[in-house]
Amino acid sequence: TQLLEQSPQFLSIQEGENLTVYCNSSSVFSSLQWYRQEPGEGPVLLVTVVTGGEVKKLKRLTFQFGDARKDSSLHITAAQPGDTGLYLCAGARGDSWGKLQFGAGTQVVVTP
Amino acid sequence: DSGVTQTPKHLITATGQRVTLRCSPRSGDLSVYWYQQSLDQGLQFLIQYYNGEERAKGNILERFSAQQFPDLHSELNLSSLELGDSALYFCASSVGLAGRNEQFFGPGTRLTVL
Numbered sequence: 001t002q003l004l005e006q007s008p009q010f011l012s013i014q015e016g017e018n019l020t021v022y023c024n025s026s027s028v029f030s031s032l033q034w035y036r037q038e039p040g041e042g043p044v045l046l047v048t049v050v051t052g053g054e055v056k057k058l059k060r061l062t063f064q065f066g067d068a069r070k071d072s073s074l075h076i077t078a079a080q081p082g083d084t085g086l087y088l089c090a091g092a093r094g095d096s097w098g099k100l101q102f103g104a105g106t107q108v109v110v111t112p
Numbered sequence: 113d114s115g116v117t118q119t120p121k122h123l124i125t126a127t128g129q130r131v132t133l134r135c136s137p138r139s140g141d142l143s144v145y146w147y148q149q150s151l152d153q154g155l156q157f158l159i160q161y162y163n164g165e166e167r168a169k170g171n172i173l174e175r176f177s178a179q180q181f182p183d184l185h186s187e188l189n190l191s192s193l194e195l196g197d198s199a200l201y202f203c204a205s206s207v208g209l210a211g212r213n214e215q216f217f218g219p220g221t222r223l224t225v226l
C-alpha cells in the first residue's frame with residue numbers, strides 16, 4: 001500500500017488541453033516534492049512545497065499543497081508534447097529525515 | 113544534467129552473483145540516497161548516508177549493503193542476486209539531512225539478473 005496515492009494512474013490528452021494530477025495521503029508531510037521522469041532516466045525535481053495552502057507556479061505548471069499538508073495537486077495549462085512523462089509526488093515526514101515516500105506516479109501522454 | 117553520476121549505466125549478471133553500483137554526488141552535497149525502481153513496486157527508498165554515516169533505512173534487503181566513502185562517493189553492493197532484483201537503481205544527493213531538502217537524482221543503473 002502506497003502512503004501517497006496518485007490519481008489518475010494514466011492520462012492521455014491532446015496538445016493544448018489542461019490536466020490535473022492529484023497526490024493524496026492520510027498522513028501529514030513536512031514537505032512535498034513533484035518530479036518528472038522520462039523513460040530510462042532519473043526523476044527531475046520540479047518543485048518543493050512546504051507550507052499548507054502554498055501555491056507555486058512554474059510557467060504553465062501550478063502546484064498546490066493542501067491546507068492540512070496531506071495532499072497536493074499539479075495542474076498543467078495548455079499541455080505540450082514536451083510535458084509527456086511520469087509525474088511523481090514525494091513526501092517527507094517530520095520523523096523520517098531524508099526518507100522520501102514516493103507515489104506510484106501518473107503517466108501523462110500529450111499528443112500533438 | 114543533475115550533477116549526480118552513476119556507473120555503470122547497464123549491468124547484466126546471473127543469479128547468485130554479486131555486483132557493486134557506484135554513485136558520485138553533486139559537488140557540495142553530503143547526503144546520498146539509494147532507490148530501487150521496478151515496474152510493480154515503483155520508486156522505493158533503500159538507504160541514506162550523510163557525511164559517511166548511515167542515517168536512514170528503508171526496505172533494504174539484508175543481501176544489500178551500502179557505504180559512503182570519505183570523498184563522499186557511495187557504493188551499493190547487491191549480493192546473492194535473484195531474478196526479482198532486476199530493476200533500475202537510482203542514487204540521489206542533497207545538501208543536508210532533512211527530507212525537505214531537494215534531492216537530485218542520477219541517471220540510474222539498470223540491473224538485469226538472468
